[in-house]
Amino acid sequence: MSRNAYNTFAVAGASGSIGQAIARELLARGTNVTALSRTTLKDTVEGLEVRTVDYSDKTSLVEALRGVDVLVSTLSGGGYATQPALADAAKEAGVKLFAPSEFGMVTENTTYGLLGAKAQLHKYLESIGLPYVRLYTGMWSDVIFTPFFGYDLANRRVKLAGDGSASQSYTSEFDAAYYFAYILTHLPAERLAWSSFRLEGDRLTNLEAVRALEDFVGANFEIEWEDTEALKKKCEDEGLLNTIPENLRILWAEGYGTVGKNDNDLVPGWKPLTVAEALREYYTV
Ligand SMILES: NC(=O)c1ccc[n+]([C@@H]2O[C@H](COP(=O)([O-])OP(=O)(O)OC[C@H]3O[C@@H](n4cnc5c(N)ncnc54)[C@H](OP(=O)(O)O)[C@@H]3O)[C@@H](O)[C@H]2O)c1
Incomplete structure (x- = not known):
């Protein structure tokens, strides 16, 4: 090389x-x-x-x-x-x-x-x-857990489409x-x-990510379950650039969230943060 x-x-x-x-x-x-x-x-x-x-x-x-x-x-x-x-x-x-x-x-x-x-x-x-x-x-573990994307840590509320079982990669x-x-x-x-x-620092289902948030905050979260078809209609009506968080939640629900087989080992000694580590490093309760 x-x-x-x-x-x-x-x-x-x-x-x-x-x-x-x-x-x-x-x-x-x-x-x-x-x-x-x-x-x-x-x-x-x-x-x-x-x-x-x-x-x-x-x-x-x-x-x-x-x-x-x-x-x-x-x-x-x-x-x-x-x-x-x-x-x-x-x-x-x-x-x-x-x-x-x-x-x-x-x-x-x-x-x-x-x-x-x-x-x-x-x-x-x-x-x-x-x-x-x-x-x-995958998703930025240091950026994504914010109200804009549907994760409201302060009020312990999360928006999720689908049934929460699809996996996401996070880095x-x-x-x-x-x-x-x-x-x-x-x-x-x-x-x-x-x-x-x-590449990915972690891979969690949507529900596992909510559990990680709950562990970090030390409280249970309320999940607002969203209907994927209704979200799709909103994206169509309002245009992609105005509905990026909704578009992401559809894609997460529909199984597009993981990177597949990762290439993490191409970089020697690369030890990316897990979601739990990123929460501790970048977020405050
Ligand atoms: N994995 C994730 O969770 C995640 C989250 C967010 C974003 N992303 C992806 O990361 C990439 C960059 O996003 P970001 O959030 O880092 O971007 P950002 O902070 O919004 O910055 C992008 C830069 O692009 C330039 N820009 C913005 N609108 C423009 C326009 N209309 N025409 C030309 N230049 C424009 C601006 O630079 P100047 O003003 O200096 O020209 C701006 O600082 C995107 O592909 C996005 O999808 C991934």
Whole structure:
């Protein structure tokens, strides 16, 4: 295995949550990292070069990406739709590898909701011949247990669709960023290209996750059971970008939550946090 197949990275959306974590980990490995941002970023990670771009202006993107080996997209929300244009610019600038904004459930060969929207980009990258590398992490154990996603720790309430028996993979953002930076700088180019990597710090059913929350808080939770069909209708009526938590709860209920056979052992000594450990590390009661 060769070290440092790649040394020059760009992170689109490095002002965001996982983007900042990945940029930090790549810099810690001594690589060159450029942040692409729509704004002039202030207070960024030390050593990060910032290039302000307009995602609708191909020339600005190509200029920003010249000399970059690997482009990691961590765009969210309306940013998903800009990724084909970003990929075109990357191809023209000579970028060798594109990591689409995945960082969640397995999306390949899916058509429904958020996963289907992400999967469309794979076909596009294949059509323009720009190799992708996809990182599937399950849910962020340090982010997901919040009211926005249906986990209200303060009021001991949880929203769940299905019957609670489906399993989810969970990984903390820091662990995922560490893993990704490691493989991007250690695996040979041919192992990274057109590949998916699956990692998880823990795997629990939805009900086991509720039990973990109860253990952490020291109190029982009330579960509000949601009807999957009613949630699907809400997503259709209100649009995907306005119903991401509902969309996730449908996908969790329908068994899309695990990463499958994981590739955890590719990173020597990698000991990601379990859900119980992440709760203790990142949440307060
Ligand atoms: N596994 C999980 O539990 C989990 C949870 C949340 C998110 N995710 C995934 O992680 C990825 C990144 O999400 P995140 O929460 O880290 O993102 P985030 O914190 O919202 O940051 C994403 C960045 O993308 C840029 N951006 C946002 N909207 C944009 C637009 N309309 N056009 C262009 N750029 C835009 C912004 O950067 P600038 O303002 O600097 O341009 C923003 O800081 C997504 O694929 C998301 O699905 C996974």
